[in-house]
Every structure is written in structure tokens, then in C-alpha cells.
Amino acid sequence: MAASLVRIFSKSCRQISRPWGASRAAWRSRSTNPAADVSSDQAAGGVSFPPLQTYSEEESMMREAVKKYAQERIAPFVSKMDENSTMDEEVIKSLFEQGLMGIEIDPEYNGTGSTFFASILVIEELAKVDPSVAVLCDIQNTLINTLFAELGTTAQKEQYLSRLTTDMVGSFCLSEAESGSDAFSLKTRADKHKDYYIINGSKLWISNAEHAGVFLVMANVDPSSVPEKNILGQIGQGYKYAIGMLNGGRIGIAAQMVGLAQGCFDNTIPYTRQRVQFGKRLFDFQGMQHQIAHVATQIEAGRLLTYNAARLKEAGRPFIKEACMAKYFTAEVATLTTSKCIEWMGGVGFTKDYPIEKYYRDCKIGTIYEGTTNVQLSTMAKLIDKEYDS
Amino acid sequence: MSGRVLVGVKRVIDYAVKIRVKPDNSGVVTDGVKHSMNPFCEIAVEEAVKLKEKKFIKEVVAVSCGPQQAQETIRTALAMGADRGIHVEVTGKDYDTLGPLQVSKIFAALAKKEDAQLLILGKQAIDDDCNQTGQMTAALLDWPQGTFASEVSLEGDKIKVVREIDGGLETIKINTPAVLTADLRLNTPRYATLPNIMKKKIAQVKPADLGVDITSRLEVLRVDEPPQRLAGVTVETVDDLVAKLKESGTI
Numbered sequence: 001m002a003a004s005l006v007r008i009f010s011k012s013c014r015q016i017s018r019p020w021g022a023s024r025a026a027w028r029s030r031s032t033n034p035a036a037d038v039s040s041d042q043a044a045g046g047v048s049f050p051p052l053q054t055y056s057e058e059e060s061m062m063r064e065a066v067k068k069y070a071q072e073r074i075a076p077f078v079s080k081m082d083e084n085s086t087m088d089e090e091v092i093k094s095l096f097e098q099g100l101m102g103i104e105i106d107p108e109y110n111g112t113g114s115t116f117f118a119s120i121l122v123i124e125e126l127a128k129v130d131p132s133v134a135v136l137c138d139i140q141n142t143l144i145n146t147l148f149a150e151l152g153t154t155a156q157k158e159q160y161l162s163r164l165t166t167d168m169v170g171s172f173c174l175s176e177a178e179s180g181s182d183a184f185s186l187k188t189r190a191d192k193h194k195d196y197y198i199i200n201g202s203k204l205w206i207s208n209a210e211h212a213g214v215f216l217v218m219a220n221v222d223p224s225s226v227p228e229k230n231i232l233g234q235i236g237q238g239y240k241y242a243i244g245m246l247n248g249g250r251i252g253i254a255a256q257m258v259g260l261a262q263g264c265f266d267n268t269i270p271y272t273r274q275r276v277q278f279g280k281r282l283f284d285f286q287g288m289q290h291q292i293a294h295v296a297t298q299i300e301a302g303r304l305l306t307y308n309a310a311r312l313k314e315a316g317r318p319f320i321k322e323a324c325m326a327k328y329f330t331a332e333v334a335t336l337t338t339s340k341c342i343e344w345m346g347g348v349g350f351t352k353d354y355p356i357e358k359y360y361r362d363c364k365i366g367t368i369y370e371g372t373t374n375v376q377l378s379t380m381a382k383l384i385d386k387e388y389d390s
Numbered sequence: 391m392s393g394r395v396l397v398g399v400k401r402v403i404d405y406a407v408k409i410r411v412k413p414d415n416s417g418v419v420t421d422g423v424k425h426s427m428n429p430f431c432e433i434a435v436e437e438a439v440k441l442k443e444k445k446f447i448k449e450v451v452a453v454s455c456g457p458q459q460a461q462e463t464i465r466t467a468l469a470m471g472a473d474r475g476i477h478v479e480v481t482g483k484d485y486d487t488l489g490p491l492q493v494s495k496i497f498a499a500l501a502k503k504e505d506a507q508l509l510i511l512g513k514q515a516i517d518d519d520c521n522q523t524g525q526m527t528a529a530l531l532d533w534p535q536g537t538f539a540s541e542v543s544l545e546g547d548k549i550k551v552v553r554e555i556d557g558g559l560e561t562i563k564i565n566t567p568a569v570l571t572a573d574l575r576l577n578t579p580r581y582a583t584l585p586n587i588m589k590k591k592i593a594q595v596k597p598a599d600l601g602v603d604i605t606s607r608l609e610v611l612r613v614d615e616p617p618q619r620l621a622g623v624t625v626e627t628v629d630d631l632v633a634k635l636k637e638s639g640t641i
Contacts, residue, residue: 058587061465065582073581099584112584122584 052307055121058114063121069098070129078130082358091133092169092211100126101140102165105149109161116248120255120310124303127259128266131362134259136169138252139207143245144170147216151233151241160214171212173203174242180205181375183218184239190219197221197230205369218242247320248313249370250327254306257330257366261299261337264359268341271348288344295337302330321383328376331366338363393448395438396501397472398493398511398523399431401456401463405516415612417486418517427463430512432470432579433572437542438510439471440577446544447507449473453500455493457481461592468589469582475592476500480604487606489518492597494526499600501531506567508549513538513571524571534564537571 055063077088095101103119105111112118119141127134148161164170179185188201199219206215218238233241269292272282282288305326312319338360342349349356367373403409404424412419427435438450452467454460455478464475478496480488501509509531514521528535536542536551540559543550544566553560554573597604625631635641 057462057465061462061469061582061587062584065469065584065587069581097583098581099586103584107585107588110585113588114584118584 052304052311055117056115059118059121062114062118063125066098066100066122066125067128069094070126070133074126074129074133078355078358079352081130081132087132087136087208087211089211092136093167095133095137096165096167099165100137101169102145102161103141105145105161105165109157110165111145111161116251116314117307117310120251120306123252123255124259124262124306127256128263131256131260131263131359134256135253136208138249138256139172140164140170142249142252143172144214144216146245146248147232147241153229155229156232163213168213169208169211171206171208171215173206173215173217175205176202177204181372183242186218186220188217188219190217190221192222246370247323250323250376251306251309251313251319253366253370254302254309254323254326254330257327257334257363258299258303258306260359260363260366261302261330261334264334264338264341264356265295265299267355267359268344268349272344275346282344291340291344295340298333298336302326302333305329321380324371324376324380324383327366327371328373328380331363331373334359334363334366394504394506395441395447395450395508395510396497396504396506397431397434397438397450397452397467398497398509399435399452399454399463399467400428400512400515401425401454401460402428402515402517405429411613411615415614417610417613425459425462427466428512428515428517430514430516430572430574431463432466432512433574433576434510434512434570435467435470435472436577436579437539437570437572438508439580441508441542441544442471442473451476451504451506453478453497455480455488455496455597457485464592465587465590466582468591469586470580471586473591476504477592477594478600479594479596484604487608488604489606489608490520490522490526492602492604492606493523494530495602495604496597496600497523497527498530499602501527501567503600508567509533509569511569511571513573524569528569531567531569533568535569535571536562536564537569538573539570540573540575542570542576 073094074091077091081088081091099112100122102109102111103114103122104116105113107113119138123134123138123141126137145161145164148157148164152160160168174183174186176186176188178187186201188199188203190197190199197219199217201219203217206212216232221235269283272288272292275282283292305322309319309322309326312322338356341356342360345354345356348354351357371379402425403418403420404426407424410419411417435450435452438447441447442450450472452464452472452475454463454467454475456463457480461475461477464472464477468475478500497509497511500506509524509527511524511527513524524537525535527533536549536553538554539551540554541550541552545563547566548563549566549568549570550561550563551570553562554575623634625634632641
């Protein structure tokens with residue numbers, strides 16, 4: 001009795017806008033009993049070693065909520081936003097409404113008051129649907145909000161944090177035409193003039209330029225100047241702050257890449273299970289199975305690197321090498337996964353009618369922004385070198 | 391009037407899961423299976439939160455009966471905007487035999503204890519499809535009921551309810567306090583917002599504390615899957631069709 005009524009109900013579910021598409025089926029198999037992966041309290045005196053995929057109840061609930069929200073409120077806009085190369089204002093507004101733009105910020109400033117790991121989970125879930133929306137959320141949470149929360153004076157926090165959590169997008173302006181990886185060589189100047197600064201220079205890759213209400217601009221100052229109220233933190237420390245934030249930010253990018261790869265994969269496997277050629281499903285060809293299993297392994301490995309780096313950061317332990325590893329590896333995995341997914345989908349994978357080719361285009365940025373792959377590798381090597389200084 | 395609304399929420403197997411019967415036919419497999427809030431209960435929570443936003447009522451209290459996991463469902467209600475939750479602890483064998491009559495007794499006791507102005511439930515749960523709890527609770531409390539509600543509006547100390555019935559729509563006006571059960575088209579439930587997910591105010595209580603006896607008067611003898619659908623037969627002509635129907639004794 002229950003079985004048939006559930007089937008009937010699922011049809012009527014369309015009216016309450018609950019999707020019943022193939023992609024849902026892929027996620028269904030992944031989440032079985034939520035209670036099983038909620039972290040348990042340590043036994044008296046004992047230490048438990050839960051798997052990396054262990055989440056607090058809040059983290060699980062947030063991930064479920066964002067998954068549903070992304071599928072219903074973002075997915076329908078993805079292809080149009082891509083075609084017009086514009087972020088939809090409604091999508092941005094809904095990100096704020098859901099509390100996704102101030103995940104770690106104190107409720108005093110209208111934030112959610114949750115953890116860094118929760119941000120990572122949110123970014124991963126958003127990226128499964130649209131990596132561009134994910135990075136907007138990532139920059140706001142891991143770069144802008146963190147800079148204000150850690151460096152802002154009480155007045156600055158009051159003025160900006162409550163807006164950043166409710167309706168104002170922030171922008172991170174570091175790179176210039178002549179300085180990307182070589183950030184230290186930036187030329188923009190901020191010269192003191194009475195009680196304000198005149199900023200001279202030009203920035204490139206100004207994130208969220210069309211939507212931002214506050215712009216964090218890194219510029220050089222004459223060290224003998226006196227700080228004024230619109231300077232965040234101390235003069236002369238800007239480079240350090242930017243690089244410091246980017247250490248955490250790169251875990252966010254790793255999460256984006258994991259989500260991208262997983263989202264692409266989840267959109268592809270159902271097709272390989274449906275499509276029949278030479279009398280069998282594409283999925284049943286051994287060549288396909290081996291490739292699919294290999295890609296799934298890479299995604300899992302990337303996810304574990306990312307989660308571990310996030311947990312290390314939360315625990316206050318050194319995490320820079322692990323963060324570099326996570327970003328480097330997951331960007332490679334995203335490239336591999338999306339490339340393979342297009343091949344598995346065949347002609348259909350190549351066309352814009354399906355979401356696959358967008359993931360393929362989007363993956364490349366992972367090896368480039370917030371520290372190129374080469375920079376990540378060099379950073380890792382320096383840290384490895386130090387490890388062997390006895 | 392206290393301005394308090396109680397919303398009953400039930401933890402059920404997720405609507406998207408393929409249900410399987412246990413090998414011993416004693417019930418349905420629930421271990422390791424995804425559970426979530428009954429969809430009609432979500433609609434009930436949404437309606438309560440909406441009423442609070444329109445300032446018709448002051449507090450939304452989510453209630454669920456069951457084992458520890460029922461707290462997940464209450465937290466979902468909190469995440470949607472309920473103010474606090476009450477978890478009525480029922481475990482093990484008691485939970486297996488918990489049905490509408492016992493739940494109604496519990497809700498009736500809580501409604502009195504919390505001085506509720508309104509009790510909103512989903513019209514039925516998607517696991518047992520009983521469609522009884524709302525009606526039984528109203529009877530136990532001797533409160534009016536507005537079931538299968540597709541539209542609810544508060545007018546002073548009365549409630550106007552548009553009900554979906556077999557023949558179409560019926561509009562009634564009932565006094566408060568009252569019991570309402572939510573039907574599909576009442577509203578579209580909102581998403582949990584992240585700040586609300588951090589809310590944790592859940593009180594725990596046992597049926598005995600409320601003076602409720604939850605022994606069941608029913609015994610489940612056997613649970614079976616529906617018979618497998620057999621493939622149909624296609625025929626070429628109308629004469630063939632008539633012949634086949636005669637053959638199978640249908641005509």
C-alpha cells in the first residue's frame with residue numbers, strides 16, 4: 001500500500017516544486033541514514049577517530065538545505081546566466097536570504113554563526129549546480145567576511161559586516177595588469193591627502209565588480225602615513241593579510257572544484273546507465289566502467305584532501321601545505337572529470353543543451369585563480385624542504 | 391488567547407525512497423534508509439510560520455513523537471521558522487506500535503498543557519496514510535476541525551477554512567481553539583535558512599509525564615508488497631480483443 005501511494009505522491013509533488021529528475025536519483029543513493037555520519041561523543045576516556053565524512057548535526061542540516069535550495073532556486077537560472085554572462089540579481093538576493101553570505105559571521109551582525117567547515121560544505125553543494133554562484137559565495141565568506149571579521153575595528157564591523165551578511169556583495173581587488181602571481185609587485189598607490197587617501201592605479205579581475213557594494217583594494221602607501229577610518233588592519237600589512245586569507249580561501253576553491261566535479265559526474269552517470277549501444281548500456285562496457293571508477297576515486301580523494309585541510313584549519317593546526325595540495329589536486333580532478341564526462345556523453349555532452357560542457361569550461365579556472373597550480377606546487381615544495389631541516 | 395500554535399511533525403521514510411518489505415513480512419525496512427519530515431507536515435509548519443509572520447499568532451511550537459531521531463525532524467521545523475520544539479520520547483516496541491490514536495492522545499494532552507490556540511497537522515502521513523490523527527485529536531479535545539485545508543484565514547477569534555473535498559471546495563468558519571490539517575495546495579514550504587538551522591531549543595517529555603497510555607489496540611499481522619504487475623498483451627483487431635476478454639472470463 002505504501003509503495004504505490006508514494007509513487008502517486010511523487011507525481012503530485014511537482015505541484016509543490018519538488019524535482020523528481022534523474023539527477024535526484026544519483027544523490028539519493030549517496031545519503032542513506034543521516035544519523036550514521038553525525039559525529040558521536042567520545043566515549044569516557046577514549047578517543048574516537050571518525051571518518052573525514054563525519055558532520056555535526058548542523059553541518060548535515062545545512063548541506064541538505066543548500067542542496068535542496070540550489071537544485072530548486074539556482075538550477076533553473078544556470079543556463080541563462082551562462083548565456084548572458086551575467087549573475088542573476090534574484091539568485092544573489094536568494095543567497096543572502098538563505099543566510100549563505102555570512103556563514104561564519106556572528107549572529108550579532110546577522111550572520112549564521114557557524115563554522116569554516118560549514119562554509120566548505122555550502123560551497124561544495126552550490127558548485128554541484130553552478131560553480132560561478134559557488135565562487136561568489138566563496139569569495140564573500142572566505143575572503144571578504146574573514147578580512148572584516150579578523151581585522152575590522154568595531155566601527156568598521158558594524159558598518160560593513162551587517163551589510164555583507166544581508167544585502168551587500170564584497171569585492172577583492174589584488175591583481176593588476178602587471179601583477180598576478182607576482183602580487184608583491186603591485187603598483188596601485190594610496191597617497192594620503194588630508195584625512196583621506198587618493199588611490200591611483202588600475203586593478204584587474206575585480207571580483208563581482210558589477211554587483212559589489214564594498215571593494216577591498218590592496219595598495220601601496222608611504223609608511224609614514226597615519227591610518228584613517230577606511231583602512232582595514234595596519235598599514236604595511238596588506239600583502240600579508242591578502243596572502244593569509246588566500247590560504248583559507250584556497251580550501252574554498254578546492255571545495256568548489258570537488259562540487260564541480262561531483263555535479264558534472266552526477267549529471268553524466270544516469271545517461272551512461274540509460275543509453276544503450278550494441279545491445280547494452282554504456283555503463284556495462286568494461287572500458288567505461290574502469291574509466292568511471294577511476295574518476296570516482298579521484299573525486300573522493302580530492303574531497304578527502306579538502307575536508308581534511310578544512311578540519312586542520314578549524315583545529316588551529318598548520319594547514320597551508322594541505323590546503324595547497326587540496327586546491328592543486330581538486331583542480332586537476334575537475335579537469336579530468338569534466339573532460340571524461342563529455343566523452344562519456346558523446347555528442348550530447350558537447351552541446352549546450354546539456355549542462356556538461358559548462359562544467360568543462362568552468363573547471364579550468366581552478367588551476368588559475370587564488371594561486372596558480374605552479375604557485376601551489378612551489379609553495380608545497382618550500383614547505384616540504386623545511387620539513388627536512390632537522 | 392495564548393497565540394500559541396502547536397504543529398505536529400512526523401519523521402517518515404523519504405518520499406523518494408523505494409520501499410522494501412522486510413524478509414519476515416513484519417514491516418518495512420527502515421534501517422539505513424533516508425528519512426525526512428512528512429511532506430504534509432512541512433506544509434503545516436509553513437502555514438504556522440506564515441500565520442506568525444502575519445502576526446495572527448505569537449509562537450510556533452513543533453512537536454514530534456518518536457525515538458532520538460525525531461529530533462532531526464523537529465530541528466527541520468525550527469529551521470523553517472518554528473520557535474521551539476517538544477520531543478515526546480517513544481522508543482523501541484512502543485514506537486513500532488505507535489499509531490494515530492496514541493499520538494492524538496499525546497497531542498490533546500500537550501495542547502491543553504501548552505494552552506494552544508491552534509493545532510496544525512499534515513492531513514496524513516505518507517507511510518501509513520491513515521488520515522486520522524487530526525480528526526481524533528479534535529474529538530478528544532472537543533475542538534472544531536478544519537481538515538484538508540487548502541486555504542486558512544483568521545478572522546477575529548474564528549477561522550475560515552477552505553477545504554478540498556470530493557465534490558470540490560467547501561468553505562467553513564469554525565471557532566478557536568481548533569485543529570487544522572494541511573492539504574497539498576495550502577502553501578509551498580520554504581527552505582531552511584542557515585541561521586535558523588543553528589536553533590536548538592527542544593524540550594523532552596515522556597508520554598507518561600502527560601498522563602497518556604500509549605498501549606496499542608492493534609497488532610500488525612503481516613506486511614506484503616503489492617503483487618507484481620504483469621506485462622500486458624497487445625492484440626491486432628477488435629475481434630481478437632473480444633476473444634481474449636472472453637477467454638479470460640472477463641466477459
